[in-house]
Amino acid sequence: MYQPQSDLEACASEPIHIPGAIQPHGALLVLRPDDMAVLQASANAKDYLGEAIVAGGMPGSMIEAFLPEIRKWHASEEPVFQTHIADRGLSLVAHRSDSSIVVEVERSTAEPSGSIFPRLRGFTQTLASQSDLGDSLTTGTRFVQRLTGFDRVLVYRFDKDWNGHVVAEDGNGNLPSYLDLRFPASDIPAQARALYASNRIRLIPDVSYAPVPIEPAAHPQTGAVLDLSHSQLRSVSPVHLEYMRNMGTAASMSISILVNGRLWGLVSCHSAKPHLVSVAVRDACDFVVQSLAMRISAQGYAEDAASSVELGRISARLLASMTEGPTWLEGLADSPDDLLAQVAAGGAVIVAEDDYLSVGAVPQEKQVRAIVDWLKGRDDGEIYATASLGSEMPEAIAFAHVASGIVAIRISELHPSWLIWFRPEVIRTVQWGGDPHKIVQEEGRIHPRNSFDAWREQVRLQALAWTEPQLSAARDLRSAIVGIVLRKAEELASVSAELQRSNKELEAFSYSVSHDLRAPFRHIVGFAQLLRERESNLDPKSKHYLQTISDSALAAGRLVDDLLNFSQLGRASITHKNVDMNKLVVEVVRSVMLGNEGRIVDWSIDKLPAAWGDATLLRQVWFNLIDNAVKYTRPREKAEISVIGSLSNDVTVYAVKDNGVGFDMTYSNKLFGVFQRLQRAEDFEGTGIGLALVRRIVERHNGSITAMGELNKGSSFEFALPTPRTKGRAFA
Ligand code: JQ2
Numbered sequence: 001m002y003q004p005q006s007d008l009e010a011c012a013s014e015p016i017h018i019p020g021a022i023q024p025h026g027a028l029l030v031l032r033p034d035d036m037a038v039l040q041a042s043a044n045a046k047d048y049l050g051e052a053i054v055a056g057g058m059p060g061s062m063i064e065a066f067l068p069e070i071r072k073w074h075a076s077e078e079p080v081f082q083t084h085i086a087d088r089g090l091s092l093v094a095h096r097s098d099s100s101i102v103v104e105v106e107r108s109t110a111e112p113s114g115s116i117f118p119r120l121r122g123f124t125q126t127l128a129s130q131s132d133l134g135d136s137l138t139t140g141t142r143f144v145q146r147l148t149g150f151d152r153v154l155v156y157r158f159d160k161d162w163n164g165h166v167v168a169e170d171g172n173g174n175l176p177s178y179l180d181l182r183f184p185a186s187d188i189p190a191q192a193r194a195l196y197a198s199n200r201i202r203l204i205p206d207v208s209y210a211p212v213p214i215e216p217a218a219h220p221q222t223g224a225v226l227d228l229s230h231s232q233l234r235s236v237s238p239v240h241l242e243y244m245r246n247m248g249t250a251a252s253m254s255i256s257i258l259v260n261g262r263l264w265g266l267v268s269c270h271s272a273k274p275h276l277v278s279v280a281v282r283d284a285c286d287f288v289v290q291s292l293a294m295r296i297s298a299q300g301y302a303e304d305a306a307s308s309v310e311l312g313r314i315s316a317r318l319l320a321s322m323t324e325g326p327t328w329l330e331g332l333a334d335s336p337d338d339l340l341a342q343v344a345a346g347g348a349v350i351v352a353e354d355d356y357l358s359v360g361a362v363p364q365e366k367q368v369r370a371i372v373d374w375l376k377g378r379d380d381g382e383i384y385a386t387a388s389l390g391s392e393m394p395e396a397i398a399f400a401h402v403a404s405g406i407v408a409i410r411i412s413e414l415h416p417s418w419l420i421w422f423r424p425e426v427i428r429t430v431q432w433g434g435d436p437h438k439i440v441q442e443e444g445r446i447h448p449r450n451s452f453d454a455w456r457e458q459v460r461l462q463a464l465a466w467t468e469p470q471l472s473a474a475r476d477l478r479s480a481i482v483g484i485v486l487r488k489a490e491e492l493a494s495v496s497a498e499l500q501r502s503n504k505e506l507e508a509f510s511y512s513v514s515h516d517l518r519a520p521f522r523h524i525v526g527f528a529q530l531l532r533e534r535e536s537n538l539d540p541k542s543k544h545y546l547q548t549i550s551d552s553a554l555a556a557g558r559l560v561d562d563l564l565n566f567s568q569l570g571r572a573s574i575t576h577k578n579v580d581m582n583k584l585v586v587e588v589v590r591s592v593m594l595g596n597e598g599r600i601v602d603w604s605i606d607k608l609p610a611a612w613g614d615a616t617l618l619r620q621v622w623f624n625l626i627d628n629a630v631k632y633t634r635p636r637e638k639a640e641i642s643v644i645g646s647l648s649n650d651v652t653v654y655a656v657k658d659n660g661v662g663f664d665m666t667y668s669n670k671l672f673g674v675f676q677r678l679q680r681a682e683d684f685e686g687t688g689i690g691l692a693l694v695r696r697i698v699e700r701h702n703g704s705i706t707a708m709g710e711l712n713k714g715s716s717f718e719f720a721l722p723t724p725r726t727k728g729r730a731f732a
Helices: 005-013 045-049 067-075 113-129 133-148 190-198 238-246 279-324 328-333 336-341 365-376 394-399 448-458 468-534 540-569 581-594 615-632 665-670 690-700
Strands: 026-031 038-042 080-085 090-097 100-107 152-158 164-171 201-204 212-215 251-259 262-271 347-351 356-360 383-386 405-412 417-423 577-579 601-605 611-613 639-648 651-658 704-710 714-722
Touching: 005 190, 026 045, 026 212, 045 100, 067 080, 067 090, 067 100, 090 279, 113 133, 113 279, 133 152, 133 164, 133 262, 133 279, 190 251, 190 262, 201 279, 251 279, 262 279, 279 328, 279 336, 279 468, 328 336, 328 347, 328 356, 328 468, 336 347, 336 356, 347 365, 356 365, 365 394, 365 405, 365 417, 383 468, 405 468, 417 468, 468 540, 540 690, 577 615, 581 601, 581 615, 611 615, 611 651, 611 714, 615 639, 615 651, 615 690, 615 714, 665 704, 690 704, 690 714
Parallel strands: 601 639
Antiparallel strands: 026 038, 026 100, 038 212, 080 090, 090 100, 152 164, 152 262, 201 251, 251 262, 347 356, 347 417, 383 405, 405 417, 577 611, 639 651, 651 714, 704 714
8 A cells, every 4th residue: 555655744633533434343333312213334234233224224123122221321421331242242332422322343252251350360469569660561461461362562651752662561472572662753643642542442453454434424413424532443544554564463452551641651462463352351451451550650659759859868968068078069079979860960060160070971071161151142040951952052963972961050150150961862871672673574664663763863862851850959959059159158258358357457556566666676776876885995795785785676677667668568559650670670789789798799680671560669679589689699609690571461570580599499388478488597687578578569569479499599589560551460
């Protein structure tokens, strides 16, 4: 049978509930409820009822015998009337359609119905003893297979997009196994699924049947074609029959699994040869399948409860590890398994401006950063989730194998940081029970193998969907992180406020102390001097004492001066001007050398670029650096000191280098602290404030300073200052 492709595509719009015909394994009559007159009859009625039945006449003696019961049923609320006509070997089923009564008769095979019940009891007992749902489904297929004699019985489960997955199967080996195979949603189109949700059973005993028309085709009163939605004998869609033939099955039966009112799946039975099962056996199978449905529903509740408990446990562990870690970030990275389990992801990354941490299977860093850039351009709020990144962000197709599904949470607006989870493309995660290409050899236009390919196409670039509990776990984790980050930030803020306060206090204190001490020290020096001049006949020892007093007071005075300078720096405002650094350096070298007569220094002084800053303060910088260079080269027979400068990118850089005693780089960070010395105080005089002062001046100019040194080889101090055009900072 040839059908153009468009027919295949039109599958979902085929009105399968009004085919105008039935299958030939029974006969159908449509009765008018008022008088039980026949409105329509299937063309094969005589084959089952022994007499010709015509529209407008009566339904024949066999049916007429049951009319009182049918009337009674019709007056009741019962949806279906069902009876057995034992002497004729027929079963009779009646239901309502539109405003008429539809009676269907079938031959009932001699099934000893008494043997079904003990087996059903056995089945329900087994079901009750099983804890694993998969086991129960398999037990169900086995039961249906034994009871019906179909060659293969399987459980076909729908996913949320209505794709199918064979999750359990039993068979006698006459037909190939389809266990674990996948089928696209289009294999059971929407209108068929809707129908199967209201009528649970359908049977096709022989795929090559000739449909039997219902006559007349239109209802004599309404003119409508009879709605066969709840019929047992409905003639099925020719496309589906073609599919069955191509898959090598001559007979099928399927029973809907309804879980909480929704079509969860089907128990689907196939035979290589035509195969008929009686109404009684079908009913028993329906009972079994509905028991499975209840089992599935209970399992669903239990799983939801267990998974929310488990998710809660994971969240608690993550929270603990985030608060215990030095930072939330390191804490999370310390619990990679929990981090992934929180949303059942294959990989995760934490991206901040400077930090990048990853666990599990993730795209390359530059791809992750591309995702972040893409996310930044969107306005998703706190969380973004997709099961198909490739269809939203085309560049992501390149790494769909690891990142088809993502959940991204934005941790902070201020300092862009993200936590992103990844899921692989679903095709990667499918476990094969068998090779789909080996299943059936014959070619067919619609065929399980083609179906598998179609499914694969359909789920390209798709990951398993994120569930609502997983997304809410992600949201919760975000709130937890934000909470921790905020708390840390508050702690930091309060610490730094505290620091600022105590710094201010210290400044005020040292200012007042040094200010008040300045005069007394001057007095000590002055009076010691006076005393020495006055008492010219002092003995040498007393003279020496006086000298020591005046030296000590002088040193103390210098310290006080330096301290005062240092503490004033915090308050004084800086007046920026163009400063001729060449002039400053020449002056400073001259004044330093005045106090170092006899020293031989080999000076090398560059032509220096002008600076933008406070000349008095910058003079202090030069003075301290050059004075240090001269001081620490003292042990050298020939001191070499160079002063260099350059201008680049709106930053001026200056350096003083010497070949003096140097220092150990391990301690370079201490160099600029107040009262930090890297040399013994006895060897080199000084207050211990000079470099702290230098750094403070440079930093108040928005500049920076670094020191390089090597023990006994020399040192180099380099400072950078922004030029007037630079608003920002300068880094040495
Ligand atoms: O046989 C039945 O019980 C009818 C229900 C039905 C099934 C049974 C379940 N079943 C399976 O166990 C497997 C795995 C081996 C498959 C693929 C499968 C499919 C399946 N389709 C069913 C029904 C239909 N499929 C119907 C409605 C039939 C009716 O009740 O009148 C239609 C219209 C289709 C249509 C298609 N089937 C296709 O494979 C394709 C490509 C189409 C649409 C073009």
